[in-house]
Amino acid sequence: MAEIRVEVCYALPERQFLKALRLPEGSTLRQAVEQSNLLREVPQLNLESAHVGIYGKLKTLDTVVRDHDRIEIYRPLIADPKEARRRRAGKKMRVA
Template sequence: MKVILMYASAPREVHETALTVAEGCTVRTALEQAGWLQRFPEIQSESLAFGVWGRKAGWDRELRDDDRVEVLRGLRVDPKVARRERFVGQGARATGLFARRRPGSKAGY
């Protein structure tokens, strides 16, 4: 059974490993087989989470053929707050649907 392990240890630094594992393999055993628990000791901390194809998974989740296991870091900035701050910096008229108006058109079209 083939699985892919993905981990972004830092911004713009992605580690990817393709691995062949036995049936009934869990997330923990896949990480152990790849040697990632020794290579990246921060994976065992509680601040990191795991996902399989973008859906949250635990240590004991059984993997299937062609699964992609992702080690997920927490967000440093809430996306909603970041969007609000960008909007304030750009101004209301320079963003989104209202950035360009056709001559003679109504506002917002």
């Protein structure tokens, strides 16, 4: 059976997890994450509730991955990016 190459990545504030894998063609996103050992290295990560994607586009765990896909596991946002941008813009206007 043909093999594909993918990367699994997950970023924490203090470190980054990045693992290159070779998987059988037809593997799913879930299988890639499980094969990467990410769940052993970050035991507090709940894959069932985490948002996952490929190159910044949200996908489901049963998505079949393709050669050279970059699989990303996303952490929840602490602050709303739009609100943070408004606060920064407000500070700049007060300083000027």
